[in-house]
Amino acid sequence: MSELNLDDELVQDYLAECREHLATIENDLLAIEQGGADIDEQLVNRVFRAAHSIKGGAGFFDLSKIRELAHRTENALDLVRSRQMVPTPEAVSILLLAFDKLRELIGNHRASNAADIGEFVVALTALAAGSLPEHEKSSLSEQVTVQVPEANKGIQVSAFDLSQARKGGKRVYLIEYDLIHDIERRNKTPWEVFKRLIKCGTILETVFDLDSAGTLDDEPSNRLMLEVLYATVLEPDLLEGLVEVPPERMRLIEKDGNIRSLAAPVPVPAAEPPAPAKPQVEATPVTQAKPVIATPALEDAPKTVNAMPVPANEATIRLNVTLLDSLMTLAGELVLSRNQLNESLARQDDRGIRSGAQRVSLVTSELQEVVTQTRMQPVGGLFSKFPRLVRDLARDLGKDAQLKLEGGEVEIDKTILEGLSDPLTHMVRNSVDHGIEPPAERVAAGKPALGTVTLKASHQAGQVVIEISDDGKGLAAEKIAASSVSKGLVTREQVQSMSDREKMALVFLPGVSTAEKVSAVSGRGVGMDVVKTNLDRLGGKIEIDSAPGQGSRFRIKLPLTLAIIPSLLVSDGGQRFAIPQVSVGELIRIPAAQLAQRTDRVGDAQILNVRDRLVPMLYLADALGVPRPDSSLRALNVVLVDTGAFEYGLVVEELHDTVEIVVKPLGRHMKGLHDYAGATILGDGRVAAILDVAGLAARANLTAGTAETASRHAAAETNSSGELHSLLVFHNAPNETCAVPIEQVSRIERVRPAQVQHLGGRRTMQYCGSSLPLVALHDTAAVGELSEEQQWVVIVFERLGRPLGLLAAEPLDMLEAELNIDAVTLRQKGIGGSAVLKDRTILLLDIFELADAARPEGAPSELRNLASAVASGDHALTVLVADDSEFFRGQIQRLVESVGCKVLTAEDGEAAWELLDHHAGEVDLLATDIEMPRLDGLALTQRIRADGRFAGLQVIALSSLAGEEEIARGLAAGVNEYQIKLNKDELTDSIRKAARRKVSDPAYATT
C-alpha cells in the first residue's frame, strides 16, 4: 500500500483504535457468555461493530489476515445477534481465542499478512456452519462477484455475507470514492470517512481500483478510486448526506444482483420489509463509570458493560482537548508572570517581585497538576483484562470463580498503571489458583461453590489503594514459614518470633511458594518476590491480610504518580531526609516528661506505646550508623511508618514540612543500598536522600517479630507477680543503675562536684540557706564512685523531719514498673535488693540504712530508747509483716526489728491469717501490703475486724500507691492507718505509739 502513500499516523490511529476495541470486546464477550441464550442485543451489537470496524480498517490498510479473521468473528457474532446461534461457553471460547489472535496480529501488524490464521478460520467457520440451516451452509464458502460498472473488475464477496447483510431490511450499496477529490481535497482522511460509514452500517468489502490511477504511459487521470460495498438501513437519499459523493458514483445492488445508479430516482423496493427501528447510531465508546460486574447473570440485573480505554501503546497517549487547552492557558499565564517578575526585578520593586513570585508559584502548582492529569489513566483499562483471566483460569483448574471489579474509574499515572499490569496479573492468578478452593471443597466448608475474587481500586489520602481479595482458603502462615525455613531463607528461630502477618509476608521472599502442587499456573515459587520488586519500583507498598478458611486480602498502596511524590521532610544530625508520605502513618511527639510513661525497653529494643499498640522504635541515627544527636531530656519526634508487614516508630531529630518532591535515582555506587529509595533536590538546592523505611528496618534487624516479642515480653512483665512501683532511676558510677521508691524522694537538685563541701570528714552542700548533709552510696556499699565527668544530682530525702541528700548522677528516669525484687543476690548494706528492668540490673537502695550507716549518730536517740524499751522484758511488741514481695517484706522486717520488735512474716494474706489465728494473743501490730495473692490486705483486715479476738490489733496498710479512694476503702475495711510503703519514720512512729499503748495497758492486746 505504500504506493498510496498512506500516512503512517493513520495506521497508528487505526491500530490504537483496534486496541481499544479489543480491550472492551473481551469483557463484552464474557458478559454475552453469561447471558446465554437471552442475549443483550446492544452488547452483541457493540462487539459486532468493534469486530467490524477492525475488519473495515484492515481492508483499507491491506492487512489481509487481520481483515479475514475479523471478518470471521463478525460472521459468528452476526449469527448471535440474529439469534441464530446461542453464545455457549464453547462458542465464546472460540471467539475469545480469535480475538486474542487478532490482538497478536495487530500488535505486529507489519508481519500480520504472513501469519497463519487457518485454525481460527476453520473453527469460526465451523461455528457459523453449525448454527446455520442446511441450505445456507453452502453460502459460507460461496463467492459472489459484484461487477463494478465502468471498471473492468468486480468485487469478490461471500454469498453468506451478502445475505447476512441484507437481513434486517438493509440495502447494499456500491459506493465509489475518489480518494483525491472526495477525500484528500476536502481535508479528510480515508479513515475518518470509514468511521463515518461504520457508524451507520456495515462495510462488506473495499477494493482499490488501482487501474484508475493509470500507468505512467497514460495521461495523468488525477483519479484514485476506492470501491466500497456498503450495507445500511439508510435510504438512498439519506445515504447521499452520509457519504458525500456525487450520486452517480453511488449504486444500489438489488437482491437479484442488479446494479442501479442512484443518479436516477430509485423506487423503494416493495419487496423489502420496512427497516426495523434498530439503534444504529451509537456514540463512540467512552469510559463508563460503572465497571463490569461479572456476576452470574441475574435475570433483571442491568447488563452494564464498560468500554474502558486500554492503556495506549508506549509512544502515544490520548489527551482530552480541554486538558490541552488548560495547559496552553497555564503556559500563557506562566509567561505573563515571568514578564511581571522580570519587570519588577528591573525596577527593584519588592512588592512586585513578591506578587510575581507568588503568581509563578501558583501557576506552577496548577501546571504540575494539569501535567500530572495528562498522565492519568483509569485503572479500569487494566482491570478489564482480568475477567477473562479469571474465567479461563477457573475453567482450566476446574473451579468456579467470578471476578468483581470496583473502582475502575480511579485514575493513576500511566507509568504506574503499566508497571502494575504484571504484579496484578500474578496476584489475581494466585487468588484463583491458590486461594479459591475446588467447588466440592468449598461446599464442604459451607461456602458457595462459586468463589469470588474482588479487584477494587480506591483513593485514600492522596494514594491509590488496590485490593485483591478472595473468599478462598486463605494463606497458611505456618506453611509459608515452614517452606521458607526448609529453603534456608530464614531460620527457625527467626520464624518463632514472627507474627502471622509477617510469616505471610515471607511469600515475598524469592523461592517461597504455598502451592502444594506445582501447576501450570503457579507453585513454582517464582512470582511473589517479583511482584514485590515490581511494586517497590513503583513506590508501592503491599500488605497481606488473611484468615484461614475465609480468604485473603492483598492491599497495594500506590502513589498517584511516580515522578512527584508527597513526602515528609525530617532531619537528623544536620542532614535532611524525605520519607514518602505513602509510608508515613502519623507523627508523634513525646515530651521528655512522658518518655518513661510512653516508651518501654525490652532487651535492646525500645518500644513505643501508641494507643495500646506496642510498636518498636528505631532511631534514624542508629539505623544510619551515625551518632545519635544528644536528645536526652528533650522531646522525641517519632514518625510512625509502615513497611507493609509491620509498623515502627522512626525517631528523628526534627520534623519539617510535607513537600512534594521529585524523585531522582541514586548513582551506581549506592545501587545496593536498600536504605534509600532515591534522592531529591530540596528548595534550597541541596540534596536529600529519600528513605526506604522497609530497608531501614531491615538494616536495623527490625522485624514484626521484634515488635511482637516486645509486646509479649511487656505483657509478661505485666503479668509477673511484681507489684506496680514508681521508681526514680539514676546512676551511681556510670554503669551502675540505682533506684529508690519515688515516695521517699522530696526533690532532686542538680549540683556541680565543686559545690560539694567536705567539712570535718562529712559532705555537705548549701541548700535553701542551710547545710544539707550529703551521703554517697559508696560510703556504705561496695560500689563505684561517682566520676566528675558525670552530671551530678542530689536526691533529697526527708529523714525524721530533716533533709538528707544522696549524691547520684544523671541520666534520671522515672518509671512505673512491676518489679520482681531479688532481696538476696545483691543485698548489702545500703542496697536492699535488685531487680531486672529492661535488661538492666537496677540496685534498689535502702536510703535509711544508707543514712544510718553513713551517719550512725543520725539515728534518733528516741528510736534507740524505744528499741531498748520494747525489747526489755515481756513488753516486746510483736509485729506481723505481710507482703508478697520478698524485698519489701525484708525491708519492713529489718526496719521493725531495728526498733526492737519481734517480727513474724507472711507472704500473703492467707498466710498472715493462719499466723494470727495461731498466735491469737501475741501479735500487737499488723503491717500489711494491700495487693497480695490469695487474700489481699483489705480482705485480711475485714476478716480480722470480723473476729472478736483481734479487736485491739493495730492494722497498718502499706502501699506504694495510695490514692484517696484507696485510703477510703482501707479505712472502710477497718485499717487503722494507711502508710506509704518504706516510709520508715511513719512506721516507727506507729510502732512507738503501739508500744506506748502496750506499756500503759499490757492487757489490751489480749482482751
Add this chain to the structure above:
Amino acid sequence: MSETLTTQAGQTVLLATFFVRDALCALDAAGIQEVIRLGPVTSVSYAPEEVLGIVNLRGKIVTIVDLGLRLGFPKAVAGPDSRIFIIEDSNEFIGLLVDRVDEVVELEAGQWQPPPANVNWGQARFFQGVCRNRGRVITLLDAGQILKLRNEE
C-alpha cells in the same frame, strides 16, 4: 589497553591535569564534562567508603567520589583548591574530587610509557601510563577503572 593509549602515535590528546594529594595525575579532557567547586555534600550512610556523598548539579544527582581515597591515599581534606571533575558514564554523572586543578596539556599518545614496575598498593590498575612533561611526571588515570564498583573489579 585503553583507548587513549591505543591512539595512533603522532595523534595528540588533551589531558586535564590535577593533583591528588601530591601526585600529578591526568584524565582525558574529552571525558570531563565540567569542573565545579565543592559545595555542600549530602553524605550517604553505608555508601562505599570512597563516596563522599551526593550533590545537586543543575537538577541532576551527582555522586561525589574521593579520587584520592579510591587510589589508595588517605581520606581527602577539602580545601579552597578542591575541585570536582564531572564525568558522564553510562547515563550517570559522577564527580571526582581532586585536591587541586593544574592545567590542560596536549600530549602525543606515543609519549606514554607503561606504569613503572614498582608501582604497588593496588594502584597500578588505575594507571594507564606515565609520561614526562616539562620535567614533571604525569600519571594518566583510567576513568573507567576508577568508576568501576568494587564488586565489579
